[in-house]
Amino acid sequence: MKGGLALEMQRVANDIDALFDAYLAPVDDARARLIEAMRHAAIGGGKRLRPLLVCLVANLFGVARESALRAGLAIESIHVYSLIHDDLPAMDDDDMRRGRPTVHKAYDEATAILAGDAFQTLAFEVLADPATHSDPFVRVELVSELAKASGMAGMVGGQMMDIVAETTTFELATVTRLQQLKTGALIAFAIEAGAILGKVAPEGRMRLRNFAHDLGLAFQIADDLLDVEGDPALAGKALGKDAEAGKATFVSLLGVERARSQAQLLVEQAIGHLSNFGSEADLLRDIARYTVNRDR
Numbered sequence: 001m002k003g004g005l006a007l008e009m010q011r012v013a014n015d016i017d018a019l020f021d022a023y024l025a026p027v028d029d030a031r032a033r034l035i036e037a038m039r040h041a042a043i044g045g046g047k048r049l050r051p052l053l054v055c056l057v058a059n060l061f062g063v064a065r066e067s068a069l070r071a072g073l074a075i076e077s078i079h080v081y082s083l084i085h086d087d088l089p090a091m092d093d094d095d096m097r098r099g100r101p102t103v104h105k106a107y108d109e110a111t112a113i114l115a116g117d118a119f120q121t122l123a124f125e126v127l128a129d130p131a132t133h134s135d136p137f138v139r140v141e142l143v144s145e146l147a148k149a150s151g152m153a154g155m156v157g158g159q160m161m162d163i164v165a166e167t168t169t170f171e172l173a174t175v176t177r178l179q180q181l182k183t184g185a186l187i188a189f190a191i192e193a194g195a196i197l198g199k200v201a202p203e204g205r206m207r208l209r210n211f212a213h214d215l216g217l218a219f220q221i222a223d224d225l226l227d228v229e230g231d232p233a234l235a236g237k238a239l240g241k242d243a244e245a246g247k248a249t250f251v252s253l254l255g256v257e258r259a260r261s262q263a264q265l266l267v268e269q270a271i272g273h274l275s276n277f278g279s280e281a282d283l284l285r286d287i288a289r290y291t292v293n294r295d296r
Helices: 003-023 032-042 049-060 065-086 109-128 136-150 155-164 172-197 202-229 241-245 250-254 256-272 279-293
Strands: none
Touching: 003 032, 003 049, 003 065, 003 279, 032 065, 032 109, 049 065, 049 172, 049 279, 065 109, 065 136, 065 155, 065 172, 109 136, 136 155, 136 172, 155 172, 172 202, 172 250, 202 241, 202 250, 202 256, 202 279, 250 256, 256 279
16 A cells, blocks of 8 residues: 555544544443444444545545545444444354454344444434534535435445345346445445535536446455455454355456456546546545555
8 A cells, every 4th residue: 555545544544533432422321331332343443445535535626624524424434334233143143343343242232233223323413413514405415325325225225135145146247236235335425425525516526426436346346355365364354254155246256367357447447537637636546556455
């Protein structure tokens, strides 16, 4: 990872941790276990890729960093909620996440469910707050688009397809659709959110949407490759579970080398969509390259 990107990634991670710390301040009442579980899930872990993307795109349009971070916090809240629920016994039944016990293991299933629920509602509380943006029309668009990206037409719909994949053989087009919903929709919204904060009209966001589309698919192919070739210690979670469950993935359908080549092609296409930007978009180009070269 290039030095500039590594520094900005760490800076955003620290800022997001500080915001979570403020929102999830410990309480001295019967909610204490819930807050502890939320802090366990959210603080001090993860790549913070989605908040980073919001900040990088928002910076292209002169958006205040505080606004971008708050939108990034909302998206990360949805992401954390999805991880908590994905790890539950009824779903992926995972014991480790980000190198630490999953929430249902560290606490219990009921607390994990409630923690996920609370993160989902926190996301919209943050976006609806005037502190995120002074223009109510911007806030409404952020709320509306995040709801679409995280609901049945986005992440949750993709997760349902992922469950069906355990008992159904999917062809490449269906696996692509699954990942566009499960993983790609939230990444795409993170990129578009920066432009929404900058009051860029929908027709002016097409290149960024194309960038997001290719980046999201490249990210998932890289994830599938890591699931086959990665180091569980670096990943901080169990690997190889898709193959064990018999799920079709980009790697199982294309093979390792074709999958790797496809991911690289998508990265180059993604970078091409940024041709109308100059050096101010270099970190976005770097993050596209990082997507397929990461080890976790």
